[in-house]
Amino acid sequence: MPKPITRTYSRYTLNALALMGNQIREGRIAANFTADALAQRAGISRSLLQRIEKGDPGCTIGAVFEVAAILGIPLFEADSKILTTRLAYSNEKQALLPKAVRPSGRAVKDDF
Amino acid sequence: MPKPITRTYSRYTLNALALMGNQIREGRIAANFTADALAQRAGISRSLLQRIEKGDPGCTIGAVFEVAAILGIPLFEADSKILTTRLAYSNEKQALLPKAVRPSGRAVKDDF
DNA sequence: ATCTTATGGGTTATTAATGAGTCATTTTAT
């Protein structure tokens, strides 16, 4: 049905977004890319790239990560190979985790 | 005017998104949060959280980062304090950078 | 200085993301 209008973000989130935007801008300038050129290469519009560099929380994460990837900015401090390895390990780990969570009014057994 | 329909993502981007989704799911289970509970806490819907945990590139980055922040998953491998420091440093750096780019030859870096 | 162009900041039409709901299935506890 209807939707909430505004959304709030923690300072931590906003700072992380601002930092990512800065890194992208720095990377773009270092690579001597024009805003138009980089946007075109990433398959997005210049106006979106502007918002990304500004750290706008409303940008889709796929667009942001793709731009970062093009500029060679490491996500999770990992290059392609390490990322793949970590993902595989993470997937195995998932299989061992419980599939559903029981919200604990009684998480801990205190009947002793 | 009209807009492109589909969007393509590099493998690196998709892997990074999948890893982030996994980390969020692991964090949620570790914190003994139900999907509903975590979504409510982050101010998003359960269906969106499901997509986030799946690594959907179409989610807004603010929503994803906010969930990560709630679970204590470090962005940029940095806690709040370090993040703030790094952002401040990054901002100073920005001031020294050229404001506009003059496209010279081409500097591409798409080998990730 | 002039000229060229990249950028910032808007506006608008359209597409896509989101919230809310439902239902079936799975999971966990009893």
Add this chain to the structure above:
DNA sequence: ATAAAATGACTCATTAATAACCCATAAGAT
């Protein structure tokens, strides 16, 4: 085994994100 609840996987209406413009200004080169 049974029950209760969490999850997965869809819909659909509405809102928000995006692309494509626009113009004004600032930045860089000559």
